[in-house]
Amino acid sequence: MLSYFPGANQGIGLGLAHKFFEEGWEVFGSVRPQTINSPSLSDLRKVASKIFEIDYLDESLIARAAREYGDGPLDCLVNCAGVSQGPELWQEYDSQILTEWFRIMVVGPFLTTKYFESNLEKSEFGGKLVNISSPLGSISENYRGTKFGYKIAKAALNQETRTIAMDLKGRKSSISVMAIDPGAVPTSLSRWRGNITVEESSSGIYAVIDRVGVSETGGFWSWNGEEYPF
Structure with a gap:
């Protein structure tokens, strides 16, 4: 089976690439052009058949990656992106920060x-x-009135997930759509805070992906299988 991970050269994306590979999948990954020479890419090359360049801020790169992938089947697509190093107070946000965050966490996954x-x-x-x-x-x-930019972007991503799921369901598509929380994993995004290892999170996410089917499409899940409210 074929799996594809935009944002796969570090953290949870890299952990998932390794987990899918261990489960017998053929893995494709992508990285931002700015990180193409990152040392972490050597870990992705161990499991990925091919690595594409994708930047969620650049639609032309997403379109090019799709052309390079070709017309063949894809069994699983995992959109993995986040940014959270923002202001503490909501009044300190401006249009530039919010627009960029939405492009990364909402528009990029939509386009992909x-x-x-x-x-x-x-x-x-x-x-x-x-x-x-x-x-x-x-x-x-x-x-709590904290993490303003991150919260509203992820809320929009959840609505995006649900809306696409309902459209596909209405058209009798066989695609299952889901939003999954990876848990408190210590990565650069979380400023290395968290009590769940990348391996634990990746194994849990894989189990949810493997279990959830069309009958449960559009749901919001935790890495440990718990269903979250929207």
Whole structure:
């Protein structure tokens, strides 16, 4: 089976690439052009059949990666992107920060999904579309006025996930769509805070992806299998 990971040269994306490879999948990964010479790329090369250049801020690169991938089937697409090093107070955000964050965490995954949808439709196993999200994107569970930019971007990603899922379901598509929280994993995004290892998170996410099918499309899950409210 074929899996593709935009943002796969470090952290959770890299962990998932290794997990899928261990489970017998053929893995494709992507990295931003700015990190193409990163030492971490050697770890991705150990498991990826091919590495593409994708920057969620550049639609032309996403389109080019889709052309380079070709017309063949894709069994699972995992959109993995995040940025959170922002102001503490919501009043300190400006249009430049919010626009960039939305482009990275909302628009980029949308465009990648759009360009690879036809490949997912061709999967003989039923394609899986996975957006790596966060419980901070849950509106009903928001009780603190913190992490403003990250919260509203992930909430938008969750709505994007649900809307695409409902459209595909209405068209009798075989693609299953889900948002998954990877948990508190110590990565550069979390400023190395967290109590869940990359390996634990990746194994849990894989189990959720493997289990969730069309009947549960559009759901929001934790890495440990718990379903989150939107």
